[in-house]
């Protein structure tokens with residue numbers, strides 16, 4: 001090798017930080033291909049970094065906070081806790097819209113009145129589908145398994161709640177609430193045990209108690225899944241991919257302290273002061289039967305059933321002196 005060739009070789013390999021070139025290879029041709037490789041890798045790195053930065057800038061606003069399915073499953077199955085309460089406590093940390101990824105299924109849980117209002121007003125049509133997997137075991141099914149019991153089962157549950165309530169020392173407001181309802185029923189029915197629909201309309205305290213029971217103990221903690229069609233859409237500022245399922249978090253919304261004063265307290269008088277709030281899907285803070293075009297078709301029937309069952313309960317309780325004649329003043333309520 002000529003001295004000039006040798007010095008070229010060293011110069012080139014030093015420049016490229018590579019000493020693997022064999023002697024006799026011309027430095028100008030080597031540096032050309034090496035520069036191409038370096039340029040290629042540099043542009044790939046720049047592209048990747050740019051892409052990451054771009055995604056970082058845009059994605060957080062498009063993807064809602066994500067709850068790991070692992071976290072949820074551990075808490076429910078391993079710790080054997082009630083899935084409703086677990087999810088209720090978890091979503092509080094994640095805000096009004098939570099993204100739950102269950103295997104390949106995207107679920108969006110809406111837990112605030114504002115998010116639900118937007119959903120029903122703007123996306124009711126887009127999410128008009130029910131998932132074809134409704135009969136498979138999914139999160140939504142396991143949570144909603146209590147949703148299709150015969151009404152009698154729900155009534156049995158309510159009776160249990162009421163029996164506990166009447167036999168436990170409660171605050172004066174609760175006790176007076178029950179006394180007022182039983183008096184109202186007695187006044188309206190007298191000794192008659194048969195209850196007509198027209199009687200129910202004249203029992204505002206009873207209606208308030210029923211609303212309060214459905215608020216605190218909704219038989220369905222979540223709506224059934226509403227599935228979107230094959231298009232992207234935006235909910236509450238987040239981009240939602242096609243075939244996402246939306247669940248309305250009825251339990252959390254109905255106990256939201258931003259909407260209800262003392263949300264965990266049994267206080268039917270809140271519906272005496274706001275008698276306009278009903279359970280027919282128009283008031284997004286009280287949605288025991290869901291809302292929109294997929295609202296429970298048995299809403300009226302179920303409300304009437306529970307109201308008349310409760311009227312009979314209070315009537316019988318009064319007759320058997322379980323509930324005494326009122327010693328409460330109207331101010332106590």
Ligand code: HEM
Nearest residue numbers: 151154219220223224288289290291294295296297298302
């Ligand atoms: C206390 C009793 C009941 C409660 C609290 C209740 C609540 C609900 C809720 C929350 C939904 C889901 C709404 C949504 O996804 O937005 C629903 C749907 C439904 N409910 Fe009820 N329900 C009750 C009783 C009944 C009864 C007695 C029947 C049948 C006779 C019934 C039939 C249905 C049907 C068929 C749907 C699905 C509607 C659809 O997909 O469009 N429900 N119910």
